[in-house]
Amino acid sequence: GDKIKAIVDLPAPTTLKEANEFLGKINWYRKFIPNFARIAEPLHKVTNKTKHHRHEFRWGPDQQQSFDEFKRLLTTYPLFL
Template identity: 40%
Template sequence: MFFGLMNSPATFQAFMDDILSDFMAEGWCLVYMDDILIYSTNEQEHQERLRRLLQRLKDQDLYLKPHKCEFDVKEVVFLGLVIRPSTIGMDPVKLAGISDWPAPTTVTGVRSFTGFANFYRKFIGRYAEIARPLYDLTKKGVLFLWGNACQDAFETLKRKFSQQPLLQIPDPSKPFVIEADASK
């Protein structure tokens, strides 16, 4: 497969999804292109899953570069997230310049910031409500006027990102509360 071709990444992703589909269906394997994450609740289970994964890759003539692999770790950065046994956080490397991000002066600048912010939206409570003034600026036919509401939204999001909130892994022994907005 030639990776200079337009559909090569999609083809490779489909291939990886296909060969590891049963592992993903069992709920212990995540795959994005050539990044594979497996997780387990104990070491014995993990060793067995790792053995199965490595055998599957070998059967498909796929090989790993050991220097690019991490084994038996309690924390891993995967697709912009820091994953630990009980929490998921934002990658501090990705957040490094957030406090210095200047206020956008164009619609393109707003889209750049909201594109970044949207990736981490699940970490910010009431994200849509906070970011609404910024998204309103990107609507077709809207004149770009950076007012107090936009500045407040921008600064609030930057502040919330700098606090580096964590998502807690649910405890299945505790009750769950599910809230949904049924409007529209």
């Protein structure tokens, strides 16, 4: 649907706000995606910053892999197509 297309079209986050927005968007699918928590763990590692530490946001290979995996699951999982 349109919601999934909107998620798939998102570029990789470059700020803490964008990373949190991505997590917010995919969180609805949590109950449908096996191992959601495990896949999301690298994203949570960089998004659980307090306001005073948001400048420490770092998007690395682990986060990119998680981001790409969620996009792949959302476009290949039969439930969402």
